[in-house]
Amino acid sequence: MAYLICENCNHYWQIKSEEEFWVFHTCDECGSPLLYVKNFNEYRKITKDVPESSRKTQNQGKADNYWRSWRGGHLILIAGALMAAAGILLTVTGTAWGITPVLLGIIFMALSVPLGRASARRGIGWKKGYEDELIVTNCLRRLPQGYHILNNVQLPGADGHMDHVVVGPTGVYVIETKSYSGNYIVKGDRWFLNDELRKEEVRSPSIQAKRNAAAIKEFLETRDIYVSWVNAVVAFLSASCTIMEEDEHCRILKPCQVPEHIMESRLMLGESKVKRIVDALRKHASEVW
Ligand SMILES: [Zn+2]
Numbered sequence: 001m002a003y004l005i006c007e008n009c010n011h012y013w014q015i016k017s018e019e020e021f022w023v024f025h026t027c028d029e030c031g032s033p034l035l036y037v038k039n040f041n042e043y044r045k046i047t048k049d050v051p052e053s054s055r056k057t058q059n060q061g062k063a064d065n066y067w068r069s070w071r072g073g074h075l076i077l078i079a080g081a082l083m084a085a086a087g088i089l090l091t092v093t094g095t096a097w098g099i100t101p102v103l104l105g106i107i108f109m110a111l112s113v114p115l116g117r118a119s120a121r122r123g124i125g126w127k128k129g130y131e132d133e134l135i136v137t138n139c140l141r142r143l144p145q146g147y148h149i150l151n152n153v154q155l156p157g158a159d160g161h162m163d164h165v166v167v168g169p170t171g172v173y174v175i176e177t178k179s180y181s182g183n184y185i186v187k188g189d190r191w192f193l194n195d196e197l198r199k200e201e202v203r204s205p206s207i208q209a210k211r212n213a214a215a216i217k218e219f220l221e222t223r224d225i226y227v228s229w230v231n232a233v234v235a236f237l238s239a240s241c242t243i244m245e246e247d248e249h250c251r252i253l254k255p256c257q258v259p260e261h262i263m264e265s266r267l268m269l270g271e272s273k274v275k276r277i278v279d280a281l282r283k284h285a286s287e288v289w
Helices: 040-045 058-092 096-140 205-222 255-264 271-282
Strands: 002-006 011-015 035-037 148-153 162-168 171-178 184-187 190-194 199-202 231-236 241-245 250-253 285-288
Touching: 002 040, 035 040, 035 096, 058 096, 096 148, 096 162, 096 171, 096 255, 148 271, 162 205, 162 271, 171 205, 171 255, 205 231, 205 250, 205 271, 231 255, 250 255, 271 285
Parallel strands: 171 231, 184 241, 231 250
Antiparallel strands: 002 011, 002 035, 148 162, 148 285, 162 171, 184 190, 190 199
16 A cells, blocks of 8 residues: 655555556645655655755746746736826826826836736746656655765756756666656657647657766766766656657656666666765755755
8 A cells, every 4th residue: 555645744645556646746735745655664764854955956946036026027016006096096186297107007017917927827837847856856765775866967067957866776867857748659769749639749858868868977977987877767747658669778757666667777886986976966966865
């Protein structure tokens, strides 16, 4: 019997199947991401606690920025409305220039609407990205001691960031998180949206993950650390993804399957090498678990 646990409220729910995790991955009461465990014994073994020194991830920071500008938009809207109301009052009481604040108020209100809307839309997008990262991090916490989770890794000179990098006895893993909605078909490293209305090829998370894996390997080489390969994984947060043809260099898995996949692999790194890799990547990550 599997469980979903909210560590913030100290609540837990028993679930029948892993599928239920797709419906409830955040706590109803506090909104924290839930931890999925196969049994309580597994929960007792989880040693990875939230690091105190965690910096905001890129997604979280951007979401916060957009909410700030959304609030700004609302303030302008309110200011515009007050100005227009005051202007109307002045006009009614016979003040000749009363029309000026009315016009200014209307302009303010008109400008604030698209600003507020665009920020809310983008804010929701980034917030979703941040929640997805938390869900995957919570799944990765089931990895036993000896595995290290580095979140939001931004290598020097790279434009994008990597959602998660895991380093442990079975090697180095780059995990790209994707939560597309709709039905997807994957053929090798090509991804196709296959909905009733839209059928098209989309940007491939597999190619992104493989590119990131290559970037990590290269970065480590510049630090004189050589690994034979870095594994690429796409953690896919949506139920509807059909894999027609497996890409042997990039696995596509549900987030809660990722720890098993990592642990099942062949041992390839000794403790001291794991430490050297983590130390080289540490300062480029916003969080290390
Ligand atoms: Zn909660």
